[in-house]
Amino acid sequence: MNENSKIVKMIKNKLEEKMGASAMDINVEYQNGFVRLSGFVDVLAEKTFTEEIVGTIDGIKDIENNITICMDGEVTDSHITAEIDRNFKQSKISNHLKKVSTKVCGGSAVLRGSVNTLGDELRAIELAKQARGVKDVVSNLDILSSRRYDDATLKSKINQIFSNTHDIDLSVNKGKVTLKGHVKNSGDMEAAIELAADVEGVTHVTNQLKVRKKGH
Numbered sequence: 779m780n781e782n783s784k785i786v787k788m789i790k791n792k793l794e795e796k797m798g799a800s801a802m803d804i805n806v807e808y809q810n811g812f813v814r815l816s817g818f819v820d821v822l823a824e825k826t827f828t829e830e831i832v833g834t835i836d837g838i839k840d841i842e843n844n845i846t847i848c849m850d851g852e853v854t855d856s857h858i859t860a861e862i863d864r865n866f867k868q869s870k871i872s873n874h875l876k877k878v879s880t881k882v883c884g885g886s887a888v889l890r891g892s893v894n895t896l897g898d899e900l901r902a903i904e905l906a907k908q909a910r911g912v913k914d915v916v917s918n919l920d921i922l923s924s925r926r927y928d929d930a931t932l933k934s935k936i937n938q939i940f941s942n943t944h945d946i947d948l949s950v951n952k953g954k955v956t957l958k959g960h961v962k963n964s965g966d967m968e969a970a971i972e973l974a975a976d977v978e979g980v981t982h983v984t985n986q987l988k989v990r991k992k993g994h
Contacts, residue, residue: 782808789813789832796831800824804845811839818848822915823907834964834989853911855882861909862887869905874898878919880906885913892920896983897976923978924953932979939973946970946987953981960990 786808793801804817813832819825825845832841859882866875875898878891887906893899899919906915927935929950936955940946946959955974961967967987974983 785835785837789835792831792835793828797824797827801828804828811837812842813838813840814842814844816844816846818846820848821908821910822847822912823904826907834967836989836991847911847913855884858882858885858887858909858911862906862912865905865908866902869901871898871901875902875905878902882912885911887912887915889915889917889919892922894922895976895978896921896980897972900972900975921981924981925979927953927979929953932977935977936974936980939977940970943970945990948974953979954984955980955982956984956986958986959988961987963989 786806789806789808790801790804793804793806800819804815804819807814807816815828815832819828825843825847828845829841829843832838859880862880862882866872866878869875874893878889878893881888881890887909889899889902889906893902899917899921902919903915903917906912929952932953932955933948933950936948936950940948945961946957948958949956957970957974961970967985967989970987971983971985974980
């Protein structure tokens with residue numbers, strides 16, 4: 779088995795580990811650090827999750843995601859809107875999404891209204907992606923806590939959250955946070971992004987964190 783085949787096998791194993799049966803219809807091609815994904819999944823959330831999983835693997839330079847979302851011919855824009863609304867109401871953060879409305883056209887969902895934090899906006903997007911028939915999600919949500927704090931205050935608040943983590947550094951520019959440094963694994967990376975996004979006043983999080991290699 780050559781090196782490219784070994785990496786393809788590793789990627790497929792990772793997808794099966796994280797996605798279970800949903801990974802069975804996903805095809806993987808790899809060459810010189812570039813990955814091409816194709817095949818089928820049921821919902822947009824699975825398509826984006828596939829790319830996130832592959833992106834955590836060392837040595838991957840770029841990902842071309844050509845995965846197709848299986849469309850049920852009976853799913854209309856009205857059905858999609860109703861399912862997204864139901865996802866919002868049944869979620870653990872339903873109280874945070876009461877001012878969010880959805881408009882769907884041709885399978886593309888647009889979120890309108892307002893939320894308090896960037897974290898709420900990101901969760902609303904993920905909930906919308908889980909609805910059957912959704913091709914794309916665009917957020918026009920207003921983050922109510924934006925412009926409530928200056929950058930120095932935001933940096934101080936986030937530094938307090940990461941006070942026990944000495945390997946994460948951050949900068950803040952007009953509410954936009956950039957995270958740098960190292961974490962133990964991809965789970966810690968996702969947690970750090972979520973923690974920063976949940977801070978009132980943060981409008982965007984750029985992730986430049988890297989997973990620390992074993993032995994370092």
